[in-house]
Amino acid sequence: MALKFEVLSTDGAARRGRLATPHGIIETPAFMPVGTLGSVKGLSPQALEGVGASVMLSNLYHLALRPGIDVVEELGGLHSFSGWKGPILTDSGGFQVFSLATLRKITEGGVDFRSHVDGSPVRFTPEGVVGMQRSLGVDIAMVLDECPPWPARRAVVAEAWDRTRRWADRARGTWEREPGPGGLFGIVQGGVFRDLRETSARQLVELDFDGYAIGGVSVGEPQVERYEVVEWTAPVLPEDKPRYLMGVGYPRDILHAVRQGIDLFDCVLPARNARHGLLFTRQGPVKIKNARYRRDPAPIEEGCPCPACVRTSRAFLHHLFRCGELTGAVLATLHNLQHYLDFMRDLRQATASGRLTDWTEANSLSNAAAEAT
């Protein structure tokens, strides 16, 4: 196996782990900043390292459309192309095909769609998607899944769920015959239906993936339903493999999932909110464009080691956002990612010391407040 996962300690269902990949170690639970097209918007690879990121998530769908997988492969793969030296996970594009692409047509063979960029026709198959991620040379590849919308009738979900299982089987076989440098994760589907989720998880486990993701969440469903999906699914997944909750979420959501035994997370929220001037702090959200911050000499968050907080004030960020200066978006992105990555470090420490329940109680207010953004 090109991936090696070790659970160092547990606290209830929560796990403090270590995932070794061809491009380095991911200490888990971990948050993966999103660099859709190979970079987190506004950040050099060095700046992303600077806030403590240990792994970047990129997107096969977007990279396949631009610049094209062949270009990235010719440039030596995604690490060489993007300049990010640490581990990379690529999403398979399943979610994007069902949220961005147009004229989508699903058959047993795969999915045909039109690029949202220029309308050109593209075909994704379970085998092709695995092959493209192998060409990118990523550390963690994901199988192609069918991601039904929410809400959806059980019959619609079940059909997608069944096809996702068959696609996973084919993807696994392709990887078996010609593996990439890293590992391949399966994706549990099944909407908000407990039996579908549990069966999906068991079927994937039989296929023996290097890790297991919970997909089809963060698509608009209520928080309580998302929480249930995690609570149903996590216990079915093997203890010795990493578990990844896709596209989630606010710190409160991440905390909940960590307590159910989830190890990996990704979300566009910290970076996207940053570009809109919404800053995360332990004391709650800061809408930096608000007039109350015009003369506020405090850093965004006391004690934060990010490049913005160690040098400047809320007043300066307010000024940059009011003037539409690029630097505002860049500094805010650095801060929000630092906040998320420091939050994950706290969760790892609390889990390692068996104090996750205490930590949760001591920090419940701040997470509730952060969600309010």
Add this chain to the structure above:
Amino acid sequence: MALKFEVLSTDGAARRGRLATPHGIIETPAFMPVGTLGSVKGLSPQALEGVGASVMLSNLYHLALRPGIDVVEELGGLHSFSGWKGPILTDSGGFQVFSLATLRKITEGGVDFRSHVDGSPVRFTPEGVVGMQRSLGVDIAMVLDECPPWPARRAVVAEAWDRTRRWADRARGTWEREPGPGGLFGIVQGGVFRDLRETSARQLVELDFDGYAIGGVSVGEPQVERYEVVEWTAPVLPEDKPRYLMGVGYPRDILHAVRQGIDLFDCVLPARNARHGLLFTRQGPVKIKNARYRRDPAPIEEGCPCPACVRTSRAFLHHLFRCGELTGAVLATLHNLQHYLDFMRDLRQATASGRLTDWTEANSLSNAAAEAT
């Protein structure tokens, strides 16, 4: 004097110098990256340090409109506000009043105009502009000057020139009574008229400023006329004070001016061109959006130590610009500033070793090519 300037060595008229300011040393000849509103667009203060900048130029006109001088002063001055710890020079706003503001009315007392941001009325006076820069706490303040457009009749230029002299006298008196932490520079005006330029320089020297700028250039005049202005003016300025050519320019223009004895430069070109995908290299300009760079594995410039060149390729920059990704503008800005700052370092080394003529001959092609952007 709060500023201390020392000429370490000369090569013809060119000077290798050292300007000590309250916030550190500026090795000259030096290029000052432009952080109009307190930041170079897209760069944290740390990133600006990272490419080797030793001084930042900000703009009093813009800061007076947003966030207002009182806000910056309340936040501890421009260094504390912006997080830039090195020396700062602020332009007096004369140029901007005459290029951006509307409903401009000039009287002997000063200039009344409307903000280009919200149309609110503003009044700049020679005394007020000096006082505002003192409040910002900058290392180098500039007198208010009147900057006539180009082309302009001699009578128009002469009137502005004469008023600029009287304004300089008043600014000098204000500074004498209540100096700021740094120094105050006078600005030579006089359009493209040799006698006006020489007389202006002599009159300013009598007022004994801490340094002398050549203003009213880079306003559309042909290169040959701008070169003549520098050639006429520099010899009239005292050898023991720094000389600053405002708003210039391409590397070739800077080289010409260094050889006439100019010490300080600023220009928006490297950063603005970067945001448009125009990259400077010693081998000539790179229009990175051009299809020829789609699969180019070379760094923007071989041997360049900037964050983009040490990690990524022209192909990656091409991809980021084609996709409109923020990171493209950020990486390109880092590269172009690194290019300018390394160019200045080369000029300092060539001057110090008395090899500026050799250096100029060996590098003439690249500068001509750079100009072609």
